[in-house]
Amino acid sequence: xxxxxxxxxxxxxxxxxxxxxxxxxxxxxxxxxxxxxxxxxxxxxxxxxxxxxxxxxxxxxxxxxxxxxxxxxxxxxxxxxxxxxxxxxxxxxxxxxxxxxxxxxxxxxxxxxxxx
Amino acid sequence: xxxxxxxxxxxxxxxxxxxxxxxxxxxxxxxxxxxxxxxxxxxxxxxxxxxxxxxxxxxxxxxxxxxxxxxxxxxxxxxxxxxxxxxxxxxxxxxxxxxxxxxxxxxxxxxxx
Numbered sequence: 237x238x239x240x241x242x243x244x245x246x247x248x249x250x251x252x253x254x255x256x257x258x259x260x261x262x263x264x265x266x267x268x269x270x271x272x273x274x275x276x277x278x279x280x281x282x283x284x285x286x287x288x289x290x291x292x293x294x295x296x297x298x299x300x301x302x303x304x305x306x307x308x309x310x311x312x313x314x315x316x317x318x319x320x321x322x323x324x325x326x327x328x329x330x331x332x333x334x335x336x337x338x339x340x341x342x343x344x345x346x347x348x349x350x351x352x
Numbered sequence: 353x354x355x356x357x358x359x360x361x362x363x364x365x366x367x368x369x370x371x372x373x374x375x376x377x378x379x380x381x382x383x384x385x386x387x388x389x390x391x392x393x394x395x396x397x398x399x400x401x402x403x404x405x406x407x408x409x410x411x412x413x414x415x416x417x418x419x420x421x422x423x424x425x426x427x428x429x430x431x432x433x434x435x436x437x438x439x440x441x442x443x444x445x446x447x448x449x450x451x452x453x454x455x456x457x458x459x460x461x462x463x464x465x
Binding site: 240242266267269276277278279280281284286291292327329331339340341342343344345346348 | 396
């Protein structure tokens, strides 16, 4: 079974530039998550999708971050304009299809973003 | 108060030692408890998954949950240099729209040969 795919692996940009990350979840996983992980901290949820719809985006800085999940499969996360404090690893995760009971979360390798 | 609290370490042990990693959580609604292992420059990898209180063993790893005290533990027996990584504890509560997952800050472990 293929895992969660993310690209790019690394990205270096200057502040005020824009950047986009791509994620392809495990086949059949309805729920997709984007997390931000700052060095030395645990993953922090940015946005959660179930199929096409947004379930939770309460911690997404909506003035600069946006995300979409077209056709309920792939997802993109965009930052525009980037700030220095956005330097982090952006992790995409998807969970096994049965919501609630026995739901497990699987992560991709992440995108390391450095904002200079 | 954070939903899941974890001692960040770092923790350094000699090869072969028993390692104990611990977390506490605050929300009684949490039903599922996980440990993830994260190597440098990699995404977290699901290591152990438990439901409710009790112990679960998988090879050298034992996960323990005590819901009465809201305490989560991971024990690693006969630790190996390859166990050197950051260990994240996590808890989740079910929802119809997909579980909510909460993570600790991670404990950095180094096993010295």
